Amino acid sequence: MAQRDPRELGGHWRTAQRIAVHEPDPDLAPWVERLWTASWEYAEPYRQKIVPLPQVHVSVIGVQGPRVVGPRSRHMVRELAGRSSVVGAAFRPGVFRAVAGCAVGALVDRELDVAEVPVLAGAPAWGGTQRSGAAAPEAHHRDLASWLRAHLPAEGPGRAAREAGELVARVAADPTIARVDRLAAAAGLGVRTLQRLFAEHVGPGPKWVIRRYRLQEVVDRLEAGGPVDWADLAATLGYADQGHLSRDFADLFGEPPTWYARRYPAT
Known part of the structure; x- marks a missing residue:
């Protein structure tokens, strides 16, 4: 580095x-x-x-x-x-x-x-x-x-937009959602229908959104300070091992989690 x-x-x-x-x-x-x-x-x-x-x-x-x-x-x-x-x-x-x-x-x-x-x-x-x-x-x-x-539509977002937003909020709030098929089942949608909904209204696909919010839990742990059991955290977030978690984190955040942790005050 x-x-x-x-x-x-x-x-x-x-x-x-x-x-x-x-x-x-x-x-x-x-x-x-x-x-x-x-x-x-x-x-x-x-x-x-x-x-x-x-x-x-x-x-x-x-x-x-x-x-x-x-x-x-x-x-x-x-x-x-x-x-x-x-x-x-x-x-x-x-x-x-x-x-x-x-x-x-x-x-x-x-x-x-x-x-x-x-x-x-x-x-x-x-x-x-x-x-x-x-x-x-x-x-x-x-x-x-x-x-x-002055220019936003007066009528507010439509039904599909609201549905897409609610699904993103569900991913953010529920740490057990670690797979696209689980989110699709919870929404009562097929996987491809879910992917089309996200492409149209969210931008990133459901797999990316799930990964982003699960990795937010890593950031929350780092910000809180204290020791982290990386193997246990990787398993909790649905990763095969710590290496996969670290690579995913570095891809989105630009550096591995132990490196990123130095951005926060030591506790």
């Missing part, structure tokens, strides 16, 4: 970054799970690792206009430098199909200008560019919420 940036370790990144998360207003809640802001100040560029979730984001970095960030199939890295901020809206899994005008699977690992997204193409110019990164997070959130409110 390459030498680590010491700013990654022991939670030190929190000294240079500020993150705020707000729940959306009720009229946006059917579409948006959370509004978030991150601001930073770095004298030297910092490579920020971002881990994937099955969500579409609309985000604004600095003085740029809004962009649509599709679900990622694996981790990505953004370079943060100087003093700036980003404000974003994390859409609920399953609902962006009605906004995109195409299957969400077509947005995986892509970033688009809003002019390329039918429902948002006619949205008014971004009105929050005058705010600095030092502005209160609530001000950034209000700017983005107002911009979204």
